[in-house]
Amino acid sequence: MSAPRPPSLPCLCASLRRTSRKLTQIYEEALRPVGLRATQFTVLQFLSLAGEVSQLQLGQMLAMDSTTLTRTLTILHRHGWIAKHRGKDRREWRLGLSRSGEKQLQNALPYWEKLQADLRTQLGNQRWDQWMQMTHDLTTILAEATIPN
Amino acid sequence: MSAPRPPSLPCLCASLRRTSRKLTQIYEEALRPVGLRATQFTVLQFLSLAGEVSQLQLGQMLAMDSTTLTRTLTILHRHGWIAKHRGKDRREWRLGLSRSGEKQLQNALPYWEKLQADLRTQLGNQRWDQWMQMTHDLTTILAEATIPN
DNA sequence: AAATATTAGATGTATATACATCTAATTGGA
């Protein structure tokens, strides 16, 4: 028995969150063998690409509240995957990947790359590219938008 | 000082989740006056539109694990917004809105409608419609997709 | 420089989310 087709939802937030849940389930299944959750993989990969940043900067770039990052970083640090030291401003953390964190990211990358490739095939190049572009665009627009009260 | 532009992310999941976080923050701010979280509003609105469904069906249509719904429904029921009774199959719940739940949804709708309208303006009709379509489409594709191991 | 305001991150709390496992009810077979 196949699942019923998902109904369309009138709320953009509801519709996007539903897609996000579904996609996250798929990515987390793929990353389960390496023991990374979607958010954890995202932080590791981002630090690898962006180099050293503060917690606040990391939060801004991922549209994640800084206090949310406190919890995520605690988990990653507990595993030994994060290198952190105080900045010139001693309130802030300068964050990067530890040696072990680089290693863990390398462990995860093959699973991630395979899934990305499989999804690209499923969606077709055009739709895949459109999604990559549109998610980035909307994030940018929302970051700059002034929503009236 | 304006926030730095969000960098593009190579991971579809990361990019979509970032958009989802940002959009959720905006919707939750708009719904705060009525005391509803995004997920809670979604469930109330969905039940209003779909009528009586079981917990499992609700979960399938929202791409939400049934055990996640147990927690969300507990909260909504505590507020008195959910009507539930056992189905012919006595393991399942038949779920609907209570009188008070209808009322609460009505309270929320003006805030939701205003935000939807404001966002439609910000994005432009074309991009808005594209988003409504693409989120629905991707959810459908992912629900039917067979991702290789 | 001293007092005040602001800022970075931590902590308390509530909800969101899903997996593993459990219980109770139902279904399918022998």
Added chain:
DNA sequence: TCCAATTAGATGTATATACATCTAATATTT
């Protein structure tokens, strides 16, 4: 009918997420 297998939802646990509030450090004002 009786038993095994399946199924709906509940519960335990871990993480994700953000707001309100707190502390310590920095920046601003007088």
